[in-house]
Amino acid sequence: MSQRTRRPLQKKRRRRKSTPNPLSRMLGAGAIVALIVMLCVVAAGALPTLNPAETAGAHSAGAQPETTAEPTPSPVPTITPTPPLYAPFGAQFGHGGENLIPATPTPNLTPKPTPAPTAAPTAAPTPTAETQRTLKRGMSGKDVRKMQEALAGLGYLDDAADGVFGQNTGRAVTSFQAVNGLSADGIAGQKTLTLLYSGDALSADKAPPMDYLILVNRDKPLEKNYLPTDLVEIAKVIPSDVLKVKYKGMRANRTAAEALGRMLEDAIEDGVTNWQVSSSYRGYADQQALVDQSVASFREKNPSWSRDRCLSATYQTVAPAGTSEHMTGLAFDITVPGVSFSGTEQQKWLHEHCYEYGFIVRFTKEKESITGFLAESWHFRYVGTQAAAVMTYNNWCLEEYVDKMGL
Numbered sequence: 231m232s233q234r235t236r237r238p239l240q241k242k243r244r245r246r247k248s249t250p251n252p253l254s255r256m257l258g259a260g261a262i263v264a265l266i267v268m269l270c271v272v273a274a275g276a277l278p279t280l281n282p283a284e285t286a287g288a289h290s291a292g293a294q295p296e297t298t299a300e301p302t303p304s305p306v307p308t309i310t311p312t313p314p315l316y317a318p319f320g321a322q323f324g325h326g327g328e329n330l331i332p333a334t335p336t337p338n339l340t341p342k343p344t345p346a347p348t349a350a351p352t353a354a355p356t357p358t359a360e361t362q363r364t365l366k367r368g369m370s371g372k373d374v375r376k377m378q379e380a381l382a383g384l385g386y387l388d389d390a391a392d393g394v395f396g397q398n399t400g401r402a403v404t405s406f407q408a409v410n411g412l413s414a415d416g417i418a419g420q421k422t423l424t425l426l427y428s429g430d431a432l433s434a435d436k437a438p439p440m441d442y443l444i445l446v447n448r449d450k451p452l453e454k455n456y457l458p459t460d461l462v463e464i465a466k467v468i469p470s471d472v473l474k475v476k477y478k479g480m481r482a483n484r485t486a487a488e489a490l491g492r493m494l495e496d497a498i499e500d501g502v503t504n505w506q507v508s509s510s511y512r513g514y515a516d517q518q519a520l521v522d523q524s525v526a527s528f529r530e531k532n533p534s535w536s537r538d539r540c541l542s543a544t545y546q547t548v549a550p551a552g553t554s555e556h557m558t559g560l561a562f563d564i565t566v567p568g569v570s571f572s573g574t575e576q577q578k579w580l581h582e583h584c585y586e587y588g589f590i591v592r593f594t595k596e597k598e599s600i601t602g603f604l605a606e607s608w609h610f611r612y613v614g615t616q617a618a619a620v621m622t623y624n625n626w627c628l629e630e631y632v633d634k635m636g637l
């Protein structure tokens with residue numbers, strides 16, 4: 231196998247060109263927040279009733295996180311107009327009810343054998359405001375197609391509008407919601423659809439740029455509704471003969487996944503093969519599921535332990551929901567199938583070269599007290615080549631880098 235020429239570690243200490251200074255970042259964030267608030271006010275004013283699942287703000291702790299599984303239906307998915315008080319009485323006799331307000335309500339409404347209507351029944355009361363069916367995974371129809379066409383027009387959906395609400399449509403809805411400051415639950419309720427068709431919604435290219443230096447740890451958790459931009463399926467970016475994807479449909483940030491592909495291709499060129507990714511993007515709910523699983527497992531093995539004790543044992547190795555950087559789409563657990571990763575030639579190659587491709591070994595033994603996580607030789611985090619080089623050269627973990635660079 232040929233040896234590639236390896237780039238020497240550059241002793242650059244200047245800041246990344248692409249990193250905006252804190253002031254412009256604040257101004258940018260301020261403008262986005264103001265825009266979101268304006269949109270929410272406009273949307274709220276135009277609607278008589280809102281889907282409760284969507285009324286929470288983008289960063290509300292009560293918002294539904296995106297999950298890869300079937301979204302949980304919101305408790306009150308549709309708008310039900312409050313019927314007039316007299317409607318049951320009028321309907322009972324086949325009338326619209328306008329002139330049938332009883333002087334004294336009759337509690338016993340047992341139907342008479344032949345309540346022949348004296349007039350043709352009028353149509354059931356229809357809401358005055360235009361209501362739209364709440365759309366979610368598994369549904370199909372004209373309204374789904376209309377929504378897909380609007381999502382495609384704004385750049386959220388690549389697939390053709392087929393009228394079937396599948397996984398990709400769900401992801402498109404989630405992205406649309408996240409970019410537009412709605413609760414990103416992947417369920418298109420009244421608020422989502424109204425904004426989508428309003429002509430005022432932000433298109434996909436208005437998504438805030440990914441912050442490759444984002445710091446996530448136990449002290450800096452991500453909000454429940456956080457959604458990284460530009461998630462792609464890893465298998466669509468990296469060929470299967472370069473990387474085995476352990477679970478179907480695993481996703482990651484596009485730039486990070488492309489860098490991972492380049493890195494592993496070069497490793498293979500160096501004769502180091504047999505790569506597997508066993509974890510990549512995980513949403514808030516996915517992380518919470520891992521925590522719950524671990525607690526249940528501790529409970530089973532140690533029936534006398536309290537839940538708190540099981541939880542603290544869990545948190546030794548599993549990050550609490552919101553504190554895992556897998557939620558950014560920038561982290562990968564790289565492994566070798568069927569083998570413990572530490573000490574393998576694959577581990578050694580990656581630890582030596584990953585910075586060249588913009589990755590860092592995020593959790594090392596030496597920095598455990600700063601990162602708050604035990605060492606993980608398999609966990610690689612994309613930060614970009616310049617930052618990775620600076621951190622590697624100075625032996626800084628991400629917390630130290632962010633602190634020393636004043637980010």
Ligand SMILES: [Zn+2]
Nearest residue numbers: 509562563609
């Ligand atoms: Zn990991």
